Amino acid sequence: MLRSVILAASRSAKVERAVGSAPISRDVVRRFVAGTTTDDALRATRELLDDGLTVTLDHLGEDTLNEDQANATRDEYLNLLAALGEQGLSHGAEVSLKLSALGQAFDEERAESNARAICAAAAAVGTTVTLDMEDHTTTDSTLAILARLRKDYPTTGAVLQAYLRRTEQDCRELAGSGSRVRLCKGAYKEPEHVAFQAALDVDKSYVRCMNVLMAGEGYPMLATHDPRLIAIGEDRARWFDRSPDEFEFQMLYGVRPEEQRRLAAAGYTVRVYVPYGTQWYGYLMRRLAERPANMMFFARALTSK
Numbered sequence: 001m002l003r004s005v006i007l008a009a010s011r012s013a014k015v016e017r018a019v020g021s022a023p024i025s026r027d028v029v030r031r032f033v034a035g036t037t038t039d040d041a042l043r044a045t046r047e048l049l050d051d052g053l054t055v056t057l058d059h060l061g062e063d064t065l066n067e068d069q070a071n072a073t074r075d076e077y078l079n080l081l082a083a084l085g086e087q088g089l090s091h092g093a094e095v096s097l098k099l100s101a102l103g104q105a106f107d108e109e110r111a112e113s114n115a116r117a118i119c120a121a122a123a124a125v126g127t128t129v130t131l132d133m134e135d136h137t138t139t140d141s142t143l144a145i146l147a148r149l150r151k152d153y154p155t156t157g158a159v160l161q162a163y164l165r166r167t168e169q170d171c172r173e174l175a176g177s178g179s180r181v182r183l184c185k186g187a188y189k190e191p192e193h194v195a196f197q198a199a200l201d202v203d204k205s206y207v208r209c210m211n212v213l214m215a216g217e218g219y220p221m222l223a224t225h226d227p228r229l230i231a232i233g234e235d236r237a238r239w240f241d242r243s244p245d246e247f248e249f250q251m252l253y254g255v256r257p258e259e260q261r262r263l264a265a266a267g268y269t270v271r272v273y274v275p276y277g278t279q280w281y282g283y284l285m286r287r288l289a290e291r292p293a294n295m296m297f298f299a300r301a302l303t304s305k
């Protein structure tokens, strides 16, 4: 119930204005967001790489409604990738994109050409791109754009969400050689006819999808903080004889950082999803919805300032 209310608020411009202007402690945002500038993103990347982790960077922003904003997002990614290359960080850091931030809602072709420019810049510095997945109304469009991008940039990856009923089949289609799939549970409020609603059903779907990807020929990226699913991931890696360079675990910046380091110390490849930028509202609300304890942390910070 609380999750539904927070997820509904995450799409409300009115609540965004109220929260954005509230005197929130910077610590609340900083727990999940690396900072607002490119320099903040680069600093966080360097620190994580020094700790033996790898990184994917997300310039925060979504649901862009005009061409100027979409182009500005593209340009920020181009700057970021150039800086990663210049500073020697691109060996361990890739980028994650939301197609809605590049214009998907009003001009799919523009979103694709912006994404293509970012893929080219990533390839130029020896790294790659993963397309985030947003609500289910965008899944077909995002997978179609992925297929076209992969013709020129074969290492481009995508996110699949285990809560969607369609995802096991999507995993089958994307489990081939060269494919990179980030498997997560799913963070949006979705209707029953497209998505499992019970946590147990989502977890079971995650395991079925993981089995398909780990048995396949692509590169599975297991994005979860769930201890049970991580243990099952370790088990499947042994079962399918995948070495640490043949799959990876992924977690969000600020979530279970000790576990991120434990897995890396055990020899696994661990990638941290690092968001940065000023448009943190939607991202932060989805993180709060995942865990009531985070909501209490947020509420205390709002009332104590």
Ligand code: FDA
Binding pocket: 131, 132, 133, 134, 159, 161, 182, 184, 185, 186, 187, 188, 223, 224, 225, 226, 227, 250, 251, 252, 255, 256, 272, 273, 287, 288, 290, 291, 294
């Ligand atoms: P679950 O939410 O069940 O959490 C399991 C345990 O992990 C909790 O009991 C708690 O201990 C810990 N935990 C989880 N979330 C926490 C939090 N916010 N704060 C503190 N502890 C927490 N979604 C999407 O729809 N599209 C996308 O493109 C992406 N991309 C993405 C990339 C990466 C790298 C990750 C890790 C996740 C995403 N997600 C996403 C988000 C994903 O769908 C999901 O909402 C979160 O990962 C939380 O689900 P868990 O699998 O962690 O399980």
